[in-house]
Amino acid sequence: MSKYRETDDLHMLLQKFFLCICLRFFLLKIPFSHGTDTLTVSVPISDYIGATLVSSGGRSVLGFFCQGTSGNRYAGIWYLKDPHTVIWVANRDSPLPNDESGIFSLKDDGNLGLSSKDGVTHWSTKVKAADVNSNRTAKLLDSGNLVLSEISQGGELTLLWQSFDDPSHMDLSRMLKQENFKLTSLNGPYEQPDPSDLCNHFNSCGEYGVCNSQQKTICRCLPGFKPRQPNNWRQGDFSQGCERTSLPSHGKPNQNTFEELKFIKIGTKNKEIESTSLTQCKEECLRNCRCQAYSYNHNRSTATGRCLIWSHVLSDVQEGIKDGYNVSFRVSSGNHLLHCKTSSSFLCTYFGLLALGTLLICAGSSCTGKHHYIIYLVVVGILALVITVGCRVYVWRKLARERVAKREAILKHLAFHHISSENRINLEIISDQFAEHNEEGINVPFMDMEIILESTNYFSDENKLGQGGFGSVYKGKFPGGQEIAVKRLSSSSVQGFEQFKTEVLLIAQLQHRNLVRLLGYCTNQEEKLLIYEYMPNKSLDFFIFDPKRCLRLSWETRMRIILGIARGMLYLHEDSRLIVIHRDLKASNILLDEEMNPKISDFGLARIFEGKQTAGCTDRVIGTYGYMSPEYALEGSFSTKSDVFSFGIVVLEIISGKRNTGFIQTKIARNVLTYAWRLWIEGNAVNLVEPMLEGNFNGEEAVKCIKLALLCVQNDPQDRPTMSNIVSTLNNENATLPDPKQPAFLIHGDSFFEASSSQVSSMSGQVSSMLEISNSLHYGR
Template identity: 40%
Template sequence: MFKLSKKETFSQFQALKKSLSYRFWVTTKRNALVSLWESQVSDWHTLYTQPSSPCEYYGKCGANSVCNANNPRCTCLDGFVAHINRSMGCVRTIRLTCNKDGFRRYTGMVLPDTSSSWYDRNLNLQQCKDLCLQNCSCTAYANLDISGGGSGCLLWYHDLIDLRHYPQAQGGQDIYIRYSDSELDHSHKNGLSKRKIEAIISCSTTFVMCMILGLAIWLWKRKVEMEGMKKIFHQSRHNSKLRKEEPDLPAFDLPFIAKATDNFSDANKLGEGGFGPVYKGTLIDGQDIVVKRLSNTSGQGMEEFKNEVALIARLQHRNLVKLHGYCIQEEEKMLIYEYMPNKSLDYFIFDEIRSKILDWSKRFHIIGGIARGLVYLHRDSRLSIIHRDLKASNILLDENMNSKISDFGLARTLWGDQVDANTNKIAWTYGYMPTEYAVHGHFSMKSDVFSFGVMVLEIVSGKKNRDFSDPEHFLNLLGHAWRLWTEGRPTDLMDAFLCERCTSSEVIRCIHVGLLCVQQRPEDRPDMSAVVLMLNGDKLLPQPKVPGFYHGSDKAYLSGKFKSFSYNDVSLTVLGAR
């Protein structure tokens, strides 16, 4: 053991004193920081449990959508459109090419959620951009630390969630979002030469004025059409009052629809009707759609187009086709529907081969679905709607052969206690047109009932009323069905294929209901609520009376070939379940 000198002893004492002071300082500081942190956490908790703006709610606008703090609302980023499911935000209209992409700068932004991001503190902004371009999944980049003079690199992958924009006075940060090269503005790279500018300036005043006038006319026409699309036209009893409401439907951009249909290629064309050509399309998310494109030569025009959007946008029923949105841009007017893989009813029942796919149980199910859809239109919806164009080609079938009513271009709304209306324009389809409409232009809910009855007899027989002619008695399908009924042979009307496996009582009940629906006098026809009960066997069926257009087609009747006639009511008792 050795002794320390006085000098060494004093040095050690000073070191010990300094060490104890440091520990005391650290402990004091630590306690103060803990207290400050707890206070800050409490303040943050209060702040985030009571957001000062709707934009403060996480993910309020969904993916690739910006919440504007000044006027809280959600808007898609440039080059994006609203997803059909609004809660999912927005989707790109043009896919990224990976090899030829660039970026757009957005200022005053609160950066999106960083759960799918990556950062590096040592990269500058240019290196950050280059690194993002090297990865096809990278969708955006920004500075990691703007307070440090714009240093560091922050990269995002996949969708951008919780984007917010604040006025410049409230700060915000720049973010660079990735786009396909075709969507970027390169005008600064291709400046006009002095000679080109001089050539443009030297154009004659007359030419310039013509261009301005033409543009003004086009803009005015465009404004009128857009305002027309955004307003719902409601008819009063005399069609004099108009009430305007916004349809809750997304408007799709023309390039978006062109991309989905491969620029309206013939390979995607499903067919063509009175409205115009119909195309199948596929959205970026893989969902199939149907696009009805109004033809310039179509008998239907802007009024029918607006009418269909106005009505079907507000209808929701499993037996009505769903309208996803519309497009009205440049000279194009289009409706976008859900895709029905099994096409329309006439595609099956009037074809000798395909009709065998529809056995009796499927046909009975289809009849019931059409009836329930009509009950909704006539009674259960907020509007009382007369379809006015029910026919086999306007009944679409989904993957499970569920029937859905489509094409509301000619539909009309009844108001209050109104039960019928008149028109001077004949627009119904021959073969499904009721007598009171063909002769007097008078229509009501019972007019739809007549068309439904025609379809029931067509579904049972597999024959089209408009084309059928009984060679022996010169009767149309309605007259043929009536003759078989009065002779006690209703099942002879059945499609021969159905005889193998069917429930005869159901077939007879459907024929009975069909004949009740096509009776000549509208007041004799049942309403659709009663028809559903009849089809289910829950209501007694009265004896039918002679149908409308008994002797032949409605077209022949209109031409004056057939005169009025008298008839005797004939009763027939059919044994079987009612």
């Protein structure tokens, strides 16, 4: 009998024990509020019990929070009705570990401080120590201002510190206006930050997001990352940050690349080590599988260098900071990051304890009827939860393996080399030679196919801007609102494949206001995609050849477009580090931005030279009907003067408003070039100007431009001016020009012939056998 009694006592003891554990565990997870707005020495705020400080009006809260999925813990102030708006962070540069051990308290010396369980201080007000007889308190106001004040023995109140004066306080000007008051600190008056600078908000763009208040869309993801919540980004909510587009590649240094961003500030704490060179700093980062980014700074005065390593989740990243670092971010690397505690882990633990407690409770009773039913529900619930979690893990791992396989296939399919010569740009894409690991490689962002599909609404016809010989072009919108133009190259076009290689390799190295900007590229099996900045006014031919839209182009606008094209070509020929011959300059390849500024595009046929070489020859002539120079069309010889010839044709088209190849004036002049030459010989060059302008133009300026264009299309390439001469002439009102010689050849029907009729028959056959005509892409970007 006593044996059974002892067993019953043991069961009762176990019942009470597990019920206490379950109750304590449940209560600890319920957020706890002090119910007061004042912090004293005896009542600290503990992250472990979820304690908070609430202002008297219930508008602001001081407590602990976890930012994103990093696992980092912060103490800060936020709005009670809008917890996502954090207006002050105490330990912005020194996050707490993810063990909920943080304590925000009023210390014995009278300072506010934040410390962890190991006693490390992560933040402090650092004001003078309190007197023995003084009484200090910290109060949270409805405005979001945390005020530390002292009451002397005589009852005098002194303000010692306030969060409004702290550099980590964000967006205060709005709150000051709402409260209509002014506070004064012992450290001096408070300077209100610019409310338009949204990057002053803590971690405005989330983890792995970059904030740049000078850009139209202030948030974008770091290289190698994509928005974690694309729909929220489109609506302007960047708080969830970004996630990697590729999976870890540990142990494979050749699959790790870095992309440098300039003038960067990172809120995440870094590790500083001594380093003698940039290469050593990079190797230090590669050896650390947790390294996210590095920056090397060399001190010339002391001949020493320091290497900064970021090994934690990157948060509060800002761009365009005057005193910022040049930081190289790891594009393809490991993602061994800590994660915040989620509700699912809490539920698993809670239900596990609940089930164990229930079984033990029932072990000491008959467990019949209702008790069996309870056990059944608990067990089924736990099994369902385990199965659900298991399925999610399985699906996630399967998708992860597919992403790795797709990425590896892309890496084998692409193998771009750094452009160092005319020959190297024509190399075929060779497996296992992708140049991302090469510091001299081309840093063009590789973009995820899923994001592009979503941006273009899966290449819907509604988003289609145009179609040409190399493929189609679609309008898209990135998460965050940035508009893009996606060129989808035809899988069956050999020219499209060559153009894809050339544009990715070339445009990434060219930066000029009159050249279109390549934002990235993507390949997926047979798909080859180029992503450009979007040009809302489409292309030049969209305006100058339309009887109604041409009215938007005043004479001043046309002259500005001509000068912009000339400056862009000058950069290609002389001012860039490479000598670039475009070979396909025409009106449809001149894009116009919002202010009608021209940008040269479509570099698929371009050729590149280094050193003093400025000419080449090919046995495969590819160009556009009506714009090719005679030496290129007939002999395959091309040079910078070939582009000058095309520029002259474009200038005549801009001035006249007539397409060179579709113009029919008389039987004698069946194209703009012929017509312009006839008018020049007759002394009536001004009659070439677009009739719609109705005299609203400068006659002398028009004649000078026509004369310059005719100089560009002369027979001998040596007679044609250089682009530097052209730009100088356009900028100089008093520039004098020689008389132009007769154009090299005139276009008649579907063949070429020189001005000398005796040579027409011998040249027509040669041209027809050599000339390959490519269509233009008529679209806006």
